Amino acid sequence: MSDDAEARHVVGRVTITDVAREAGVSVATVSKVVNGRYGVAPGTFERVMAIVTRLGYETSLVASSLRRRQTNVIGVLVTEFEPYSAELLKGIGAAAHGTGYELLAYSGWADDAPPVGWERRSLSRLAGTLIDGAILVTPTVLLPDTSIPVVAIDPHTGSGGPSTIDSDNVGGARAATEHLIALGHTRIAHLRGRADLESSRLREAGYRDALQAAGLPHDPALVLAGDYRHADGASSARLLLQRPDRPTAIFAANDLSALGAMSAARELGLRVPQDVSIIGFDDIPEAARGRLSTIAQPLHEMGAMALRMLVGQLAGGAAEQQHGHLSAELIVRDTTAAPPAL
Amino acid sequence: MSDDAEARHVVGRVTITDVAREAGVSVATVSKVVNGRYGVAPGTFERVMAIVTRLGYETSLVASSLRRRQTNVIGVLVTEFEPYSAELLKGIGAAAHGTGYELLAYSGWADDAPPVGWERRSLSRLAGTLIDGAILVTPTVLLPDTSIPVVAIDPHTGSGGPSTIDSDNVGGARAATEHLIALGHTRIAHLRGRADLESSRLREAGYRDALQAAGLPHDPALVLAGDYRHADGASSARLLLQRPDRPTAIFAANDLSALGAMSAARELGLRVPQDVSIIGFDDIPEAARGRLSTIAQPLHEMGAMALRMLVGQLAGGAAEQQHGHLSAELIVRDTTAAPPAL
């Protein structure tokens, strides 16, 4: 049984050298066996395989990827694991089944604040060695020429860089604002998204479009930063709702900040939607839970499309950069209604 | 400007050697500069840093982790990115902020079926090199002694192995079943979870407990496999609901299979909850969206607790193995009601 070796063995620390020593062959032979290369005697093969199984040896991703050209691993680079990227991840994961690619989601946010240029840093740290291709979620800086195929979801810039996926930000924002206008609102505030993202700019543009089309005045005092985050949405909404001439409706650039606005309204003793209507953007699961009216982006499909595009690039060599543009759709739930009577 | 080097440079392929050559120093010196080691002349430091910035050099995670002892990266090993693990990931990610640890979620499912023993394989491939510690989500095999600290969430076995986190599976299942009984149901079916997980066994035990406590007969024909998956839940529910003496309520071992059961009911022309009540377990976001009654596990908190435990182990050396046990709570939504009148 030679249980000593087995008992002492420890996962992840069994190296190819251990196997070689135990089997009485060279590491090269073990490598050939493990990778199914030709030129190994059947007897040797069996013997080595037995040891491999007994010791529970697995080749180290790190070591082999350092030496090899490819790893069959696709990286998903995110700032953090929040609802938005989690939804994308589900779509990416579902689409990855059966492609032969493994998935590795990486969040290089170790300190208190997200490092600027995290996506460049993460990409540099992983590309060329650990991952064969990458899906970047909301990258904020312009990427230089990359060594590996990259697809960006909701990127900083709409074009010029890598392949991209986004949804109809302008149309969605317009639909949200038009919905509020149709309900009878005339003082509609907007909580902006992250300044470094193209989607923010586009959603604000859609908001203005709708206002203008309806002949409503655009009051700059009603447009505040929301930063796509719960806390920022809450604090800006607080400011907005404490004004004597407070808006009767708020269009937040994403669901997280809309949810923040809802907390703020509640704190202030305002009822949603009776006193103030709130609508978001994204349709993350938390929006459904909070019965938040919103603009739905097909997040799963966006993730799946990114994965398929990337696999295509990986397989087909240097294909042209592509741009996927999906539609966004109004979902009316319980947080939007007619404005309070005067 | 020496723009040539810059223009030609490619992310991820800039190596320490490139920097050294460009700066006219050795790679050892560059390494010292980049890692902030002492013993470098201020002038050299400046010069090297300038090149590093210009070329956009970042040390390769792979290469450095192969050489170094630690990486400051925590691995989250999952079978796939489905709603359950995505929720845990959110909690883990939130708790990781400010700890100095980066997160790397890995799903080693490349082919059509999840490989047996994937967690052992993934752990072996990453431990000791890429990651300093790991959080394993629903590991199905008993893990041998591991080389790195490990915390398992909802593991195969409740004890004996690594530190674990789970919720009150028995109590939750009992509460779900009691809720149905209180509504007046007497023929209550159960969709089992994955056979290789302890949580499945415990939830079934809770179901039986509640039945027995209420003096209700236990009909083995009403207990089918659900496998924690949508498709399996649907097909088993179809079988159940096509019986002449079909149950009036179904307790599914998790939300995904409960959602599957709902699809099946709808296909069969049955209304939920008027014709059949359905309750799940987990409270994933999709449950709220579908207005599914369920037992809520504090998934974010479970993830956060796992992260904190792991960081504790990483910092404090070989602490004793710990076991976190959180409570589960009944959430009544729109899929459970009194049974149809006879």
Place this chain on the structure above:
DNA sequence: GTGAAAGCGCTAACAC
């Protein structure tokens, strides 16, 4: 203060 050299675990040529 700096560089040469060894080596982390692995794979791929190339000898034998």
Place this chain on the structure above:
DNA sequence: GTGTTAGCGCTTTCAC
């Protein structure tokens, strides 16, 4: 068929 060797990119003694 099998072993020897070089080297992937990096960090770390240890000379100089």
